[in-house]
Amino acid sequence: METVTDNQKLKVAKKLKKMFGHIDLKTETYCPIRDVMALASDKWSILIMLYLGYFPVLRFNKLKKYVYGISNKVLSERLKMLESDGYLTRTMYPEVPIRVEYQLTNFGHSYLRKLLELTEWATSHGDTVIKNRKKFKTA
Amino acid sequence: METVTDNQKLKVAKKLKKMFGHIDLKTETYCPIRDVMALASDKWSILIMLYLGYFPVLRFNKLKKYVYGISNKVLSERLKMLESDGYLTRTMYPEVPIRVEYQLTNFGHSYLRKLLELTEWATSHGDTVIKNRKKFKTA
């Protein structure tokens, strides 16, 4: 069973007030959730970040193997964006064949710590979601 | 500056080991991140969840006003999915004109708590991301 106390709800409300309170809900001011999160909380980005947390250094093809299902195009796009936003570094060694290594920056690690909270929740509550989904479909 | 200690990295590694350790990285087993998170960490879903955390009860058009930019179609789709997965409830009052109210379930609240960790991070580090992005573009 879910146990969410009123106290916890209050804490959440307080945090949300802090987040939303100063934003004029009518005008379209800059919103980090639409901008920052939209990229970094996408399915592929999450998996890339997690694998780069698990293995300190990864090369393109290894990453592609772990994040199975991703295409070359999307992987290289996501890597470029994550690099651009400062979550990871791309180091190229001009050997032959060329070697390119990806690893998290400290900034990326700082994000990963928070991300992990969410994925842990998802991992441990995934079955509940599936159950809910099934119940909803038959209802 | 980012301050990520080795100790913190160790903790993250431990958590990741717990998450990934038992998964055969080669075969495609069920993955809650691809399934559960993909829906619930999407840009629109996040905003919907946050606003429903901020306002305990919201109706369709209010929600649409807050989550500006979302279309009727997408909003109603997302609401249906979030309801199906158990994050929120939809209550219909057969008045005229009809009234429909959305609110978070306890399950949804439990997710929101974790989500908030991430959005708080994004809110406070958004400017760093923008800075990184700019630097990368000009480099």
Place this chain on the structure above:
DNA sequence: AACTTAAGTATTAAAATGGAAACTGTTACT
């Protein structure tokens, strides 16, 4: 009689995204 409201559904067209597979470039091996 026409207008308004609420919560969507339907429609259409435009835009973005996604996947599959071919291609690039260099070097080493067979």
Place this chain on the structure above:
DNA sequence: AGTAACAGTTTCCATTTTAATACTTAAGTT
């Protein structure tokens, strides 16, 4: 000469997503 490895990029096509607008239902208001 042909093939393989690496790390992508590029191209083409199909699907998905998005925006914008119109429509629905049914009672109450002007």
